[in-house]
Each structure stands twice: as C-alpha cells, then as structure tokens.
Amino acid sequence: EVQLVESGGGLVQPGGSLRLSCAASGFIVSSNSMSWVRQAPGTGLEWVSVIYSGGSTYYSDSVKGRFTISRDTSKNTLYLQLNSLRVEDTAVYFCARSVPGSYYFDYWGQGTLVTVSS
C-alpha cells in the first residue's frame, strides 16, 4: 500500500528555517517524480517544487532560491528545506507522487502545517 507521511512542520519566526520530511512506503521515491504542494489558509493549492526520478529539480518562482527539494534513497524519504521563511509561506505542505512521465499527483500525504510568525 502506498503511503506518504509528512513531518517537520511547526512555528518559526520570519527569516528562520525548517526542514520538512515525507517518508514513503509501498513504492520507491527515487523511481518516481515527487512534488511539494502547499495550501495557505483560506486559499487554494499551490505547487512548490518537484524532483524528477533523474534528479532534476524545479521550483515555483515564489520559493526559488529559498527552498531546496531533495531525497534520501536509503531512507526512501523526500525533503524540503525551507530557508528565509516569510509570513506568506504559512501553509499546510503536502508531498505528492507522480508516476514517471506523468504530470498528475496520484498519492498525497496528509500534510504538515508550517506557521511563520513573530
């Protein structure tokens, strides 16, 4: 059974850092495309970043240069390093899987809340 479990969210001050984790089971993270998607309070879904099976990474303009996506094959885990956090980064962050060659998200984690506030 495919499962994605996020962790690492919490309260952080503006300018601070946080690392989110997404532990996967039932499939191999490095053989798939993995994305982070966020939802700020009262707003819609926003794609944040993707790491393809080949290792290429892409970011939305709103987080480019501040966030870094990575994966650990030995732990079958996806990460998102959040630096220089802003109030507007406050959101529930979901990890999501896309099978190779596809651009849809077939499995999602339950999400982890990141709150940026002083």
Place this chain on the structure above:
Amino acid sequence: QSALTQPASVSGSPGQSITISCTGTSSDVGGYNYVSWYQHHPGKVPKLIIYDVSNRPSGLSNRFSGSKSGNTASLTISGLQAEDEATYYCSSSTSTNTPGLFGTGTTVTVL
C-alpha cells in the same frame, strides 16, 4: 505563472449535472494533454479524480468526466450527490516542464 482560472462556486440539486471550467493559456492547458482534476474536502487529502484530460483512476465513479477545448478544460459531475460537496481544483503541466499549475479552485454546493 498565474493560476488557472476557475469559477469560485458552482451549485446544483441532487441528481443534476454540473460543469466546472478551467481556463489557461497555450503555454499550459492549451498546449498539453496533461490536465488533471482533484477533489478536496476540508481537512482531508486532495484526491485525484481525472488525469490526462479525460481519464479516470481505477475504481473512481464514472459520474466524473473531463474534456478540453482549446485553452479551457472542463470537469462534469453527473448525478450530483451530497458527498460531491467539496472544492475542485484543476491542474496542468506547463511549458517550463513543471507539473502542477493549479486552478483557483471551485466550491461545489449540493442544494
């Protein structure tokens, strides 16, 4: 890149059909057959209901169908049921090789 445009809300009575539109540009919706749709109940995980414009995941009700014409994709829910009340998001790949340009979201209300 700006979010894809969806109507803020759509409503219908039980048993009726409703259609949600998703408008983009030739650089996303119009340029690729990679439009997907998600159903999102508050506090729950988004659920894939349509992928690659018109395909349904295995086991999903055939009351959900998708289509595309030009730069606009559409999701139709037929035989509307109370459990269909949720927010629906479209998503498209883009010319920048990124997978998930989402729509603004449409709240469906069953009257």
